[in-house]
Amino acid sequence: MNPTELSTALAMLRDAAPLVHNITNQVVANLTANALLAIGASPAMVQAEEEVEEFVVQAAALVVNIGTLLAPQRRAMHLAARHAGQAGIPWVLDPVAAGATAFRRETAQDLLALRPAVLRGNGSEILALAGEDGGGKGVDSGAATGRAVAAARAVARREGVVVAVTGAIDHVTDGTRMVTVGNGHPLLTRVTGTGCTATALIGAFLGAGLPPLTAAVAGLATLGVAAEQAAGAAAGPASFQVALLDRLHGLDGATLAARARLG
Ligand SMILES: Nc1ncnc2c1ncn2[C@@H]1O[C@H](COP(=O)(O)OP(=O)(O)OP(=O)(O)O)[C@@H](O)[C@H]1O
Ligand SMILES: Cc1ncsc1CCO
Ligand SMILES: [Mg+2]
Numbered sequence: 001m002n003p004t005e006l007s008t009a010l011a012m013l014r015d016a017a018p019l020v021h022n023i024t025n026q027v028v029a030n031l032t033a034n035a036l037l038a039i040g041a042s043p044a045m046v047q048a049e050e051e052v053e054e055f056v057v058q059a060a061a062l063v064v065n066i067g068t069l070l071a072p073q074r075r076a077m078h079l080a081a082r083h084a085g086q087a088g089i090p091w092v093l094d095p096v097a098a099g100a101t102a103f104r105r106e107t108a109q110d111l112l113a114l115r116p117a118v119l120r121g122n123g124s125e126i127l128a129l130a131g132e133d134g135g136g137k138g139v140d141s142g143a144a145t146g147r148a149v150a151a152a153r154a155v156a157r158r159e160g161v162v163v164a165v166t167g168a169i170d171h172v173t174d175g176t177r178m179v180t181v182g183n184g185h186p187l188l189t190r191v192t193g194t195g196c197t198a199t200a201l202i203g204a205f206l207g208a209g210l211p212p213l214t215a216a217v218a219g220l221a222t223l224g225v226a227a228e229q230a231a232g233a234a235a236g237p238a239s240f241q242v243a244l245l246d247r248l249h250g251l252d253g254a255t256l257a258a259r260a261r262l263g
Contacts, residue, residue, distance in 0.1 A: 001179050001217055003260045007253025009210050009218040014040040018060035018207030022200065023047045023077050025067025025096065028193030031241070032063075035197045038248035039222065041204035047073055052080035060207030062091035063200050064116070066098070066107055067139065074107050081114040090117040090206040090215075094199040097139045099128025112159055117212040119155065120164040120199045120219075123148030130154050140189075141167065153178070162212040164202065164220060166195055172216045179217050182261035183224025185231040187240045194244075198223050221260040226251055228259065 019042045024032055029045050036043035046055045049072055056062050062084045064077050084091045093116040095108035108129060112119065121129070123143030124136030130151035135142040149171045152163040156175035164172045170181040188194040202219035210218060229251075230243035 001214070001262055003257040003262060005214060006218055006221055006260055007257040009205055009208070009214060010222065010251070010253045010256055012210065013204055013208040016060065016208040017042055018204055019044060019058065020061050020063060020200065020203050020207050021046055021056050021059035021080070022063045022065070022203075023052065023073065023080055024063060024065040024196065024200075027067060028065070028196040031193045032196055032200045034245050035248055036200055036204055038245045039201060039204055039251075041207065043200070047076050049076040049079055052076045053083040056080045056084050056089060057087050059089060061203045062089060063094070063203040064091060064111060065094040065096060065196055065199060066104060066111075067094070067096035067196065069104060069107060077107070077111060078114070081111055081116070085114055090212070092116055092118040092120060092199055092203045092206060094196055095119065095121050095125045095129060096196070097136060098125045099134040099136050100138060112161070115159070116161055117206055118162045118164060118202050118216045119159070120166065120195070120202055120216065122166055122195055126155060126163060126165045127151045145169065149178075162216055164198075164216040166198060166220065170220045170224070172213060172220065174213050177213065179213065180263035181217060181220040181224055182263065183221055183228060183259065185227045187231050187234060187237060188223075188227050190237040191241045191244075194223070194227075217262065221262065222248070222251065222256060225256055225259045
């Protein structure tokens with residue numbers, strides 16, 4: 001992918017300021033909402049099963065994240081994802097700790113069958129959805145990149161979705177094409193919910209009308225470049241998290257295109 005596509009994507013996002021409907025976990029809700037505001041989108045966290053269908057059709061995109069899953073929330077996710085699909089509203093799935101329990105595995109598979117535009121997970125999560133032992137440690141990955149990338153391609157082909165598997169190098173595939181994003185910083189793994197932030201940013205780019213592969217690459221490159229800038233000014237995870245929001249807000253298209261390391 002040409003890096004100039006990234007600056008176009010960012011301009012489209014800021015122009016559209018898309019309403020992004022999130023059904024997400026209680027650990028990251030605040031960081032996710034702030035990251036979406038910082039990049040130029042409008043977040044809303046709406047998760048009652050009584051209202052998600054009515055709400056999702058008002059949104060430009062939907063983000064579904066199973067991090068702190070409860071049965072009523074699972075029902076709300078299914079209703080919202082199904083309704084989004086029927087209404088042509090793109091959505092992105094984050095299958096947090098999908099391999100850890102049967103409840104998570106079954107929920108993630110059920111949601112995947114509703115065809116998100118993009119599936120974004122760490123290596124262990126994508127391996128679990130490919131039916132392999134992903135070796136995760138709770139919400140954290142323990143997977144080797146090579147196996148996870150092969151699993152991403154397999155899941156993308158099987159389900160007909162774009163799969164993004166994150167790590168030191170991110171890989172995005174539609175089952176045929178493969179794009180890598182080499183940006184990022186190890187401090188991203190010392191703040192909770194940066195993967196969830198990546199997923200939400202992908203949702204914002206989907207809401208701006210970008211095709212799934214472009215939206216996924218743009219979301220990951222945006223986060224990775226902002227993280228590299230934030231790390232330079234950070235004393236540790238706490239100041240890094242604050243600086244990350246500042247850098248997402250301040251990022252311009254020319255800098256994004258110049259600093260993105262796409263392969
Ligand atoms: N070692 C690393 N070096 C640089 N960037 C990294 C590294 N590991 C992960 N990242 C980046 O951190 C972000 C989160 O990816 P990660 O794979 O850790 O997600 P995750 O495990 O789902 O996170 P969480 O559960 O905390 O939301 C991505 O943008 C990814 O590129
Ligand atoms: C720590 C944690 N536990 C459930 S979700 C979550 C946020 C990172 O995925
Ligand atoms: Mg995660």
